[in-house]
Amino acid sequence: MVKRDSAADLVGLLTADDRNLAESWVAEVSKSLSGRVGRAELDRELRELYEALVEALRQGAADVHSEQMSEVRALLTELSRNRARQGFSPSETAISVFALKRVLEPVLENGSVDEIRAYVRLARVLDGLGLFTIETYTQTRDELITAQAEQLLELSTPVVRLWDGVIAVPLVGTLDSARTQVVMEKLLQALVDTGSEQAIIDITGVPAVDTQVAQHLLKTIVAARLMGAECTVSGISPQIAQTIVALGIEFDGIVTKASLADALKLALRRSGVDMVAHTGGQR
Template sequence: METPIFEILRSKKDRVLQLWLQVQQMDTEVSNNYNTADELRAQSTEFVDILVGSLNENTVQDFSSPELEALTDYISSLTISRARQGFSPRETATYIFTLKDALLKVLSEQNSDNPQQLYQDSILVSKFIDNIGILSFETFITGREDVIFQQSEEMAELSTPVIRVWNGILAMPIIGTLDSARTQVVMENLLQGIVDTGSSIAILDISGVPAVDSLVAQHLIKTVNATRLMGAECIISGIRPEIAQTVVHLGIDLSQMITKATLESALKFAFNSLQLEVRRTQREKLN
């Protein structure tokens, strides 16, 4: 009677580990200097233990089986910890794929007299390890995506500060491109700022916006209109000559908004509408 593949591997666990460590040592890609040999041995032992422990007649066929949760969790955390230690995805993948070499070697030792069986078992093992490789790769990508997502969130927060420049006047410099996701953050922060400070004038300075096309203009108009709905006025400042040129060339109508060339003139306008005056004080002369 043929011994099922998982039984073979269970009984030959130590041989698998021994072969795997051998292959790892031969492969410079794996036996890189990140880990000491002891660490690598400990990690590999754990890996083989969990792998062999979770193999049975169902799981060997079906990688999505819930019985493999321990293994998939282990691979995910292994990938993450290796990524943190500075292993490249190639190194981690090679580490996993060398295990395949060891497993196949063990199978061929056991089934040398039965090529048919060996062929079938080899395909099964191959597929199984490939799945582990894919899972590890996916984990790696997901980890990266998390980092990118967090960074873009932080950037959106950082790049839209609301500054109270005077009692009743807010300013918000925008640096970088204004897309629709960003516009939402800008609007939210600006309107919340208006509520929090009870300001009636908000200045949106776009000196740091590289280009204004019809889409950006639309976002600006939306922001101005939303500000008006709240009962405040929004002034757009920092209209550079290039921006004025493109706006007119593209035929964008900004006439419903109050626009100013500089933050300074926007501030003057704001002072004016709040009936404030900034004057140089008369110093008392000594003589």
């Protein structure tokens, strides 16, 4: 815990010329961010942070994790999350805290011994707050990246209704455990929503199939069968066929077709749809 006189020194350092200090802080951060944050927004953020910091130090806050720093942490969390969403870098985010040290640097040249000691103690507090800001920023960026990855998985795994009672999942790119789980969930939900009894999994756009990918496909097909749907795998290229044979992967009981068109014809026949071929010139 900071001693009462030490806390008073820190507060005195920040409030000796608080109006000019806060303005200088805003100006310093604004210059570092090259005007990418509106001056009014920046002024509001930093003045709220300034007031909360002064109050926390007045109550004897020792470091960023002190109970008295709860409001400061809340404001820094909001600031860090906003900067992360706006695309700022970690250093551009942390400068909002570290710039206060720069504004106070004249104390080192013209201040008394007590003021210099207070500056050093305050610098340690600000270092902790800066690290907290970076940690919060990093956590937010990780959350954003995870959310974007999930959205990409959703977009890259469409379920298409080809005919009444027939749906297809055209897959493009590499399959892994996470994506296959999405494929299974979307396929099963589509079977329920559409009442389809025929499903086609098209892997024309999948560059390679290994044991893990094959096992994922098999699990998806078994799950669809439990829902009462028949599955057909289409788009198996000669290279993938050779790989499956070489790996000894068993596709017993699973119907495969070379193309999506062939798989659709089979699904329509299973659904009882009569198909009539038309030759050119006939109407």
